[in-house]
Amino acid sequence: MNLGIVGQAAGLFAVTNIDDILVLSLFFAQGAGHHGSARRIVIGQCLGFAGILAVAVAAAFGATFLPESAIPYLGLLPLALGLKAAWQAFKHRDDEDDERQTAEGGPKALEVAAVTFANGGDNIGVYVPVFATTGVGGMSVYAIVFLILVAVWCFAGRFFATRPVIAKALSRWGHILLPLVLIAIGLLILIEGGAFGL
Numbered sequence: 001m002n003l004g005i006v007g008q009a010a011g012l013f014a015v016t017n018i019d020d021i022l023v024l025s026l027f028f029a030q031g032a033g034h035h036g037s038a039r040r041i042v043i044g045q046c047l048g049f050a051g052i053l054a055v056a057v058a059a060a061f062g063a064t065f066l067p068e069s070a071i072p073y074l075g076l077l078p079l080a081l082g083l084k085a086a087w088q089a090f091k092h093r094d095d096e097d098d099e100r101q102t103a104e105g106g107p108k109a110l111e112v113a114a115v116t117f118a119n120g121g122d123n124i125g126v127y128v129p130v131f132a133t134t135g136v137g138g139m140s141v142y143a144i145v146f147l148i149l150v151a152v153w154c155f156a157g158r159f160f161a162t163r164p165v166i167a168k169a170l171s172r173w174g175h176i177l178l179p180l181v182l183i184a185i186g187l188l189i190l191i192e193g194g195a196f197g198l
Contacts, residue, residue: 005138009145012130016123017153020045023115023185024157026178027107029170032161037106042154044109048116049150053143056124060131060139071125072193077118079186081111086179119185122192 024045031037131139160166170177190196 002138002141005134005141006145009142010149012126012142013146013149016126017120017149019185020116020119020153021156021160023119023181024154025160025166026170026174026181027112028158028161029167029174030178031106032167032171034106038158040109041107041112041157042151044107044112045116045154046147046150047109048113049120049146051113051117052120052123052127053146056127056131057139057143059124059128068125071121072190072195074118074121075186075189075191075193075195077114077186078182079190081115082179082182082184082186085175085182089175089179092175115182115185118189121189 024041027041027044028038031041127142131142134142161170
């Protein structure tokens with residue numbers, strides 16, 4: 001295995017997914033105290049990133065499951081989930097912290113997967129030319145490194161969400177931050193991609 005390709009893959013993943021650590025931390029904070037929520041978040045993150053990889057690999061081989069013009073509209077997924085989370089926060093605004101936690105129940109795997117996939121839509125545009133030029137062997141190395149780093153990202157997100165100072169802040173403000181971050185991600189994807197003529 002070429003260590004140069006491993007280093008390039010790690011660097012490419014880090015640069016294109018740095019924002020995922022914040023989103024994962026918010027998801028882990030939202031799921032704190034809910035049985036199985038960490039597992040659902042990790043499964044969702046893996047599913048979402050596997051979707052990104054599948055589309056990028058297929059596109060590198062010339063298949064286009066997702067037209068380039070459709071990618072900006074992926075912003076509708078985190079936007080809708082952010083609006084849903086904002087509605088839940090508004091609905092439970094007068095609840096005590098413990099009641100709010102019980103009401104929310106933690107994130108679902110498919111919600112995490114949808115946010116991960118939508119947030120990584122622009123990554124596909126970066127990955128396709130790299131995959132197309134590295135060949136099958138290089139593409140395999142990239143995929144393996146990326147999947148290992150998804151696990152590292154999940155660990156980092158959970159680590160940050162469980163640090164006492166961060167956990168306290170996320171516990172107090174996470175129900176507000178998560179909707180804001182998801183809405184911002186959705187709008188950013190829509191605007192940067194020129195969806196709806198924006």
